[in-house]
Amino acid sequence: MNAFTLADCTTVDGALSQLKDGAVVKAGGVDLLDRMKNGTTQPEKLVNIRNISALRGIEETDKGLKIGALATLTEISEHPVIRKQYQILSDACGSAATPHIRNMATVGGNLLQPVQCWYYRSAEFQCLRKGKDFCFAFNGLNQYHAIMDYGTCPAVAPSSSAVALLGLNAAVELVSAKRGKRLVAIKDLYVHPDANPTKFTVIEPDELLTGVMIPKPAPGTRSAYQKYGEKDSFDWAVADAGIVLEMDGNTCRRAVVTMGAASPVVRRSPQAEAELTGKPITEAAARAAGKAAMQGATPLSMNAYKVDMFPVAIYRTVLLAAGQMDRDPRAAG
């Protein structure tokens, strides 16, 4: 880890005034400290926002939910309203990493962590996403990498909460000292490597993520998220699925199917959604959705098995959301 200075802030304005000259925001410090220890991030200055009480808390409004950037994954997963009305988010936050990490990790940090790839996360490999012109994964070890829509970089989206928040049509609030506030939908938050390999999100260096806004679910909404790793405890998703079903009785009025570990940016699957929309939820429909989600999959040399695992994650989570199947006790978390 390199030497750095630390600016400890207690207000948003104070933090914003520090966000210049390559300063990096530290909230829970979970992913950031890992990257600093392995040398892939070497900031000269850290802006500690962990003590800004205004960024804490989960608030129910008439429009939906406002979650402070510093809300921990544990707080979100255990929040009674979220457990009841936003099950997909409770599931996703409750299945990230380990209980200890979830107690420290914030939703803001979880959303903004860079992609998961052992080449990217090693100081030894100067890859495309570090501004060089080469990806080591295509001809290297790629068993955990993306299977679709990866373009020039098959690193996978790391954030479980993003998979859920994409499904819930959520947005993040970004604030800068110069330009004030803006809302960015989760679907627009992430930058595909083909658009800009060194920029993972649209957040600017002088911006702070202050909160997450989630619209109120439509009547009849049921949702769920499940993640499978190789292990049950402390593992990254190999296949994961976020499902939101807006039901009229047993008929699905609208379906959202999201995935994280399939591609560099969290994605919806319109093909899978089409298999569910306007239909009763049955095992056959759920399996068809899982299969459809893999249309266009182009697995790498070592990860074809993920193309088999995603449809299972999807069909089981569709049935879980619909109340037709129990939660898989072996899903991670």
Next chain:
Amino acid sequence: MNPLLSDLTLEGALPQAEEKKPDSTPKKTVQMPIGVPGYTLHEEPREVPETEPPVWPVNKDLKYVGQSVERWDGPAKVSGRAKYTADVQLPGMLYAKFANASVPHARVVSVDTSAAERYPGVKAVHVITHVIGGAVLRDPSLEQVKYPVVRYAGQPIAAVAATTPYAAEEAAALIKIDYEKLPFVVDMDKAREENSPLVFPGAADQAGSAGGGGGPRNVSQTGNVHGPAIKKEGDIEQGLKQADVVVEGRYITQVQTHSALETHGVVADWKPEMLTVWASTQGTASVREEFAAFFNIPASQVRVITEFMGGGFGAKFGAGNHGVVAAALSKKTGAPVRLMLDREEEHLSVGNRPSSDQMLRIGAKKDGEITGIHLVSYGTAGCGTGAGCSGPASNLYKYTALHTEENDVFINAGPGAAMRAPGHPQGAWALEQTIDELAVKLEMDPIDLREKTDPHPVRRVERQIVRESDLWKSRNPKAGADTGPVKRGVGLAQSVWYRFVSGNSNAEVRVHKDGSIEVLSAVQDIGSGIKTVFAQIIAEQFGVPPAQVAIKIGDTNYPQGPNSGGSVTTLSITPVVRDAAWQASQKFLADIAPAYGASAGDLVLVDGEVRSKSGKMKPVSFKRAAAKMTTDQITVQAKRVPDYDRNKYLTYGGVDVAEVKVDTELGRIQVTRVLSVHDCGRPMNPSLVKSQINGGIIQGISYTLYENRLLDPNYGLMVNPNLDMYKIAGSREVPEIDVRLVESYIGQSSTDASGIGEAAGVVSIGAAIGNAVYNAIGVRVRRMPMTPSVVLAALRRPRPEMELA
């Protein structure tokens, strides 16, 4: 002699058959319990030295020994009072950090340390000229180099000592190493090819450590292939011809790293009169020896201290590069130096369990009699050797003919080291699955087949316990019978390990006038709980509570103890402590008898009291009696008396049963229950033994399903040198583990203990899981780790029995 014994080079650990000097010690004949209580218990005579203490009865008739006495140092460990190596703080102590090779194979042209030396806080820089670990060229003149050739990425090149760990880290990064890169190979299959880059320019050998490992020396080397080391008994082709059924399979296991919770490290304090080293080691003796040899100083001027340690598993025997570099930096600076490795260095440079690629053929008659076992194995221990894995094939079953060929394949990766039952988890993975496959072909029950061909009397008892267990009874003999995507299966496998005794086992018992008692030995507690066992032995002899006994170990200032490798510790050192305790108690009674007008022969120590056999004297507490001692301290040192019956070749082991659930849609395997039936002579403390077995089972599950050292084939670097992507079983991967200890008396020493560390589940659980997976899905998975990728591929094979996943 059993073929295996020549393979294991345990320094000071003498296999029974080698000790056949004429013995003039005065002897007495005693009756000893032999066998398994409830099954085969009986008495046999043994001729033992006259000075040996009375024979202990079986555990149920002892008060402290054989009972689950709580860990003597448990409160210190859980409260944080226990000081591990990294906790040692000395005045003026410096912190050292390595600069490691960033390339897998290179000559080092120059090392520029000037920038590092100028960095604020840096006190000294050391450039390594002799690297420890890995194989060494038979003809060193083949390499004329100033600095050691880099043979793996992560090999230490130099180190910095500074006033803070941060300064040391930043300065180490400033060391400029100029390489002349050489072609490299990190894939074992590629390394076997004719035109592969060579890891060594000629034949090279690796010595074993005090914990075993290393490879055979007198073998040929072709390219990167060191071997074969061949063992032959009978004619294998004839043997296989006589068979009614031959089963054959290719089995593959990956490289596993030791991944002890505590990394390797030392605090070295070089003073003109004495080098003191606090080391995380499983061998204070072997570490002292290596420091003395490396620096050419007398052993008497090296002191090694290991009060507590956080795991070794076979990789922590020598001084290591970290040790000698810390000592060199301490010598240069005149200050104590701490050098603890980080997790990445731990994965890369200080040992691993070699991989294996085994072709195994077994032939048998219709009734199960094995006519031939033919094993050809390749494995890589990186730039070291020690990938042999024929132990189980050679030592578990009766056979007419045996032929094994073991090959080490050099690759540009960190050297292997002894790791918990070297070679055995790999060998059992293939052997025990093949035996199960044989049972399927012969339409025999897997236990019946083993009854036929495994004569070990204790495993017979263990198999009976398994056969009568609910878990085994719940097994559906028909493979793949469950409907639905999640299928349940049950399988078993057997393990074997060997009795090695370390003659370098010494201890001292001191009885003080105030009634306090202490035990001193340099033996270290690798974590299995030998301190507690010492306290139990003293308690049994003197009747004082174990918690009140002072246990002072892990310091070479005390009498030399055994190195903790090969499961030697408990069986080697506990008879010494008992002998010393017994002799001290006899001296004590003789000393205090006159004060009570008694004769020493009439006095006994029972339940903390001195009592008179004849009733002439009223019982008096040990503490009050001690006040009558004529000197302040009674001291007895004892050494290891050789095993009583040295003609016996003794092995021990166990039978492990795994229940799995296989999610056939996802290819995920969950181990849900384990039944672990094991023997280790007299269990000195059942709860400590069970802890070791629990640990072995969990470590074995982790190896079988998750762990994998992954090297990028194009750049030769490890991509998962952490505990995030190097996947280790977590709490949710731990099944319900039911350990049944089988007391097995063998009449070999005054405690009659054996060891458990190696045999403790880690050998057999992998194959038990493999057999359970076959039972669940009807498909044999022959590759470790059994990840979803491997399992789904196996399920998709058109003729699953014939191919490798």
